[in-house]
Amino acid sequence: MWKIHNKLLIYILWIMEIRLVSSFTSAMLCGRIPGLTMAQRQLCSDMPDALIALDEGQQLGSRECQQQFRGHRWNCSGVWQRNVFSHVIPIASREAAYTYAIASAGAAYSVTAACARGNISTCGCDVRHKAAPPDWKWGGCSADVDFGMRYTRKFMDARELERDSRTLMNLHNNRVGRTIVKKLLRTDCKCHGVSGSCVMKTCWTSLPPFSVIGDKLMQKYHKAKTVQAVRGKRGLRLVLSRKKHAAAAAAAGAGVAQKPALVWPKRMELVYLEASPNYCERSIQTGTLGTAGRPCNRSGHGPQSCDLLCCGRGHNTQHIRRKQQCRCQFHWCCSVECELCDENYEEFTCK
Structure with missing residues (x-):
């Protein structure tokens, strides 16, 4: 970067x-x-x-x-x-x-x-x-x-x-x-x-x-x-x-197949001009970076869900623990005092 x-x-x-x-x-x-x-x-x-x-x-x-x-x-x-x-x-x-x-x-x-x-x-x-x-x-x-x-x-x-x-x-x-x-x-x-x-x-x-x-x-x-x-x-x-117009005409019951206008x-x-690749794997030929290592949402259902984003390869789970400020209080005048609390969370990335 x-x-x-x-x-x-x-x-x-x-x-x-x-x-x-x-x-x-x-x-x-x-x-x-x-x-x-x-x-x-x-x-x-x-x-x-x-x-x-x-x-x-x-x-x-x-x-x-x-x-x-x-x-x-x-x-x-x-x-x-x-x-x-x-x-x-x-x-x-x-x-x-x-x-x-x-x-x-x-x-x-x-x-x-x-x-x-x-x-x-x-x-x-x-x-x-x-x-x-x-x-x-x-x-x-x-x-x-x-x-x-x-x-x-x-x-x-x-x-x-x-x-x-x-x-x-x-x-x-x-x-x-x-x-x-x-x-x-x-x-x-x-x-x-x-x-x-x-x-x-x-x-x-x-x-x-x-x-x-x-x-x-x-x-x-x-x-x-x-x-x-x-x-x-x-x-x-x-x-x-x-091709798409011919298929649409056939589906509409156009009868004898004719050369579409x-x-x-x-x-x-x-x-x-061309159909998109699935973008799952890295490919220099198509300019695709792949999805390996991308963060995903394990409980979601949209495009960022682990099921869709990881293309069926599964995902890795990392347990992360960090300290951050919490229970902050404002004191007159004029300061803010906070405690340090431990936060535990999981991060999911595509395999």
Whole structure:
């Protein structure tokens, strides 16, 4: 874990250095950050102050991913270890779909927030608004989410160099992630008037807590669709899996089996190409860390229960005894005195 934090610290120092130097020097420094494509290095040189926001967005996405999948067999750990601006899951699974979407959402979210704070010289508050109702007016600093989405699209999509089915899947899920940020914008208002009478309100658009975005993408994760790539007049495109549509038609009593029509996935649903592994055992090929050594709940029934998390291998039980403060009393004035008590508990980990 220390190695990961140390690597992030190096990247952040590079980014801070880039912000303080000339464009010529920033181009040289952008070239030193590992994992960037040529297009990303150019974007870094053109707008070095946006790179700090992108770094914050990647960390935001990483933390939210781990929070959403805590206790699951796959818990989003190790996904962002290679470098700050890249996350690699070899298998094109439902989990890969979520990580690309949450990373793209985190980037769009952080760039938009940085614009509102004045941390990026080429953007600021959004001054374009639709007509307001008669009892309020636009004011304050509205989030310029369109700028955040545009820059994120350029930077995040620039790493998808191959024109294959996996690239199409990643680009689709990237779009879902950044678009969900715009769809979940909220309108905040402040009242004006005598004694809080709210004769008039000033309103602006603002970003929601990022956990709201993580929750929404988690709902889409559970409803994600299996797709496959087909080649047509416009080149390679993603369509919903033919096998599932054929099975659905047969179950509906469609009669003679016919070649199912091509159905495009909806723009706002996550898509994936391959079924997920069980994530029970460590596998370099699939990027799976396994569940051995993970803490589990012996009496629970959810994904963190020992039965599910340990994949039938059983669990180890460790009896732990520790001292902690107890029976604390407040004495006037002003101190708290506590006793030390022994606490005995059991900890369960997967074999």
